[in-house]
Amino acid sequence: MKILIVDDEVFVHGIFEAICKNIDDVTIVNKFKDSRKALDFLEDNKVDLIFLDIQMPEFTGLDFLNELDKKGLQTSVAIVTSNPEYAIDVINNNNVVYFIKKPLHKYSIKYSIKEAIKGAIHRKSLLEASISMKKSKENKEEKSTHTFFSCNRRMINLSHDDIMVIKSLEGGANILTDKEPIISSYSLKEIETKLPASTFIRIHKSYIVNAKKIELIYDNLVIIGQYHVPIGRTHSAKFKEYLANN
Known part of the structure; x- marks a missing residue:
């Protein structure tokens, strides 16, 4: 396990080094007093766990956590602080796996470090399981080429390649194909869950x-053929993200 120390007190670095060198499969890859420099390091280096002090001058541990979220960095963090009230600010942060209270005592710090490592390992396994499930779902979607739609007491099996635009209607949806439109009793929300998200995207409250x-x-x-479909404000960011990743 690769560990990063971010704390403005040098003696804290020494304490963590002394403990971690006696724990199997644990390596401290770097130590920083300046949390901004730690963020720069993480741009090009991956770690499994960060021991992060909250109360640091200029750029605090809370600022550091916010930047991790903005950058989308999925890195486990153990908070190290003398003020337990900070727990309220970070308890819902998905990166945080443990809290260690200062001052650090040699009798309890080893236990705390090991518990933080356990938390990081558990979180990593959950993330890997989530990624695996997402890939499995995407693979299943890619293999799917047709979907059944309820249309006036009939079930019509439509090829995804035939569908161009789907427009919301009162009590259902108008499926515009390259042949003829089909009126379905399914709502736009129902249709959105049935079609593969890798191909079909909702760009407006009334359009897929x-x-x-x-x-x-x-x-x-x-623009899709003869259809000019508006991009809704609430769906614009999601649509831009889709375009950036496809």
Whole structure:
């Protein structure tokens, strides 16, 4: 396990080093007094666990955690602080796995470090399981080529390649295909859950589009054949993210 120490007190670095060198499969890869420099280090280096002091000058541990979230860095963090009230500020942060209270005592710190490592290992296993499930779902979606739609007491099996745009209607949805439109009793929300998210994306409260059919995006409009579909404000960020990753 690779560990990073971020604390403005040098003697704290020494305490962690002394304990960690006697724990199997644990390596302290770097130590920082300046949390900004620690963030720069993490841009190019991956670690499993960060021991993070909260009360640091200028750029605090809370600032550090906020930047981790902004950068999307999934790194386990053990908070090291003399003020337990900070727990309220970080208790819901997904990166935080443990709290260690200062001052550090030689009799309790070894136990605390080991518990923090256990927390990091457990969190890593949960993340890996989540990623595995997501990939499995995506693979299943990619293999799916048709979906059944309820249409006037009938079930019609539509090819995904035939669907261009789906528009919300009162009591159902209008599925616009490259052949003829089909009125389904399914709501737009129901249809969204049935179709593969890798291909179909909701870009407006009233519209889902087949991303493979998009010919042009002009200002806030998506052009698919004869259809000009507006991009809703609440869906704009998600749509931009989709485009960036596909």
